[in-house]
Amino acid sequence: xxxxxxxxxxxxxxxxxxxxxxxxxxxxxxxxxxxxxxxxxxxxxxxxxxxxxxxxxxxxxxxxxxxxxxxxxxxxxxxxxxxxxxxxxxxxxxxxxxxxxxxxxxxxxxxxxxxxxxxxxxxxxxxxxxxxxxxxxxxxxxxxxxxxxxxxxxxxxxxxxxxxxxxxxxxxxxxxxxxxxxxxxxxxxxxxxxxxxxxxxxxxxxxxxxxxxxxxxxxxxxxxxxxxxxxxxxxxxxxxxxxxxxxxx
Numbered sequence: 001x002x003x004x005x006x007x008x009x010x011x012x013x014x015x016x017x018x019x020x021x022x023x024x025x026x027x028x029x030x031x032x033x034x035x036x037x038x039x040x041x042x043x044x045x046x047x048x049x050x051x052x053x054x055x056x057x058x059x060x061x062x063x064x065x066x067x068x069x070x071x072x073x074x075x076x077x078x079x080x081x082x083x084x085x086x087x088x089x090x091x092x093x094x095x096x097x098x099x100x101x102x103x104x105x106x107x108x109x110x111x112x113x114x115x116x117x118x119x120x121x122x123x124x125x126x127x128x129x130x131x132x133x134x135x136x137x138x139x140x141x142x143x144x145x146x147x148x149x150x151x152x153x154x155x156x157x158x159x160x161x162x163x164x165x166x167x168x169x170x171x172x173x174x175x176x177x178x179x180x181x182x183x184x185x186x187x188x189x190x191x192x193x194x195x196x197x198x199x200x201x202x203x204x205x206x207x208x209x210x211x212x213x214x215x216x217x218x219x220x221x222x223x224x225x226x227x228x229x230x231x232x233x234x235x236x237x238x239x240x241x242x243x244x245x246x247x248x249x
Contacts, residue, residue, distance in 0.1 A: 009060070010163040011039050012097050012121070017162050017173070022046045024155055024175055025093050025119040034091035036084030036098060036106075041067045043095060048074040055091065057084035085109045094118035100126065100167070104142060111149050111182060118176040119155075127154055127172040134230055141194040144233040145187055151177045182237070189240035197228045201239075204228065208243050218242070 012018060021043060027033060027050040038044050038058035044067065047054045057080040058064040064081040071077055080087070084096070085105055094115055098106055100123040107130070110118060130146040131154070132138040146152060153175040160166035182190075196204040202224035205215050218224060222235065231239070 009037065009039065009099055010097075010165060010167045012042060012162060013164050014158075014162040017156075017158055018042060018046060020156060021095065021097075021119060021121070021173060022050065024173065025050075025095055025117065027051050027093055031092040031116075032090065033093045033095060034087065034089065035094075036087075036096040038067045038079060039063060039097075041071050043097070044071060044077065045074070047095065048077050051093070052076065054078070055080065055087070055089060057082050057087055059083050090114065092116045095120070097121040100169075107142060107146055108187070110176065111145070111187075115178060119173070120176065121158065121171050121173050123167075124157060124170040124172045127152070127174050134232060136229075139229050140197075141187075141191045144190055144194075144236045145182060147233040148237050149178065149180050149182060151179050153177075185244055186237065186240050189244055190236060193228050193236060193240060200225050200227055201231075205243075214242055 027047065029050070029052055031051050033047050033051040033054045035044060035047060035054065035056040038056040040063065044054065044056045047056075048071070053076045054074070055078045056067075058067065059082065061081055064079060068079055071079070085102065092115060094110070094113070095118070098120060103122050103126045129138045129140060130143060130152055132140070132143045155173045155175055158171040158173055160168065160170065163171075192208070193204065196207065201218070201222065202215075205218060205224070209215065218239070222231075222239070228236065
């Protein structure tokens, strides 16, 4: 079958990277695994040999049909021909080499899942943004949300030659472990705070709340002369929660 990348797919072809991927996931025979992007089944068959059960989704109907036949010997495998980020089932371990265009959507989807660990391949620049620190231009709302909700570890940098077709960028194999959760309204408020990232916090608070008690509380506990990108994820989440609580009737 001719390889396709109509959905922005870049297929992993290096067996050594596949082994590192599987080893990093620490899958046991008691684990249920969810994979997005069955592709040609290179990861999927390894997952089936380790896990109690595997659900693998593939949006490309041709690849789904290919793997339905190719992987038919695995009784513990369920293949789905769906948009993988619309899956609502439960799982212990998540694995995926996602299309890079879905990276941000994936992070916000993962926040709402209950799982032990996720092992993913994403664009290196995106992982760097997730791990970015205060005062850097790459430090954004997605950095705050990711660092508050997850422990993220970069495992290995992967050159383009490990994929077909080779992407134009380097990738990162990363481990993601859950830590905290955020509500949809908290995430939206964090994004709103970062829309004022160049303004001093005092000015931002005057735009977002009329409650003098909130402003005085922040003034006594936080430096209002600082800008949003100068605060750690924990402080920004606290600010978002304070503003949201103030707006409740």
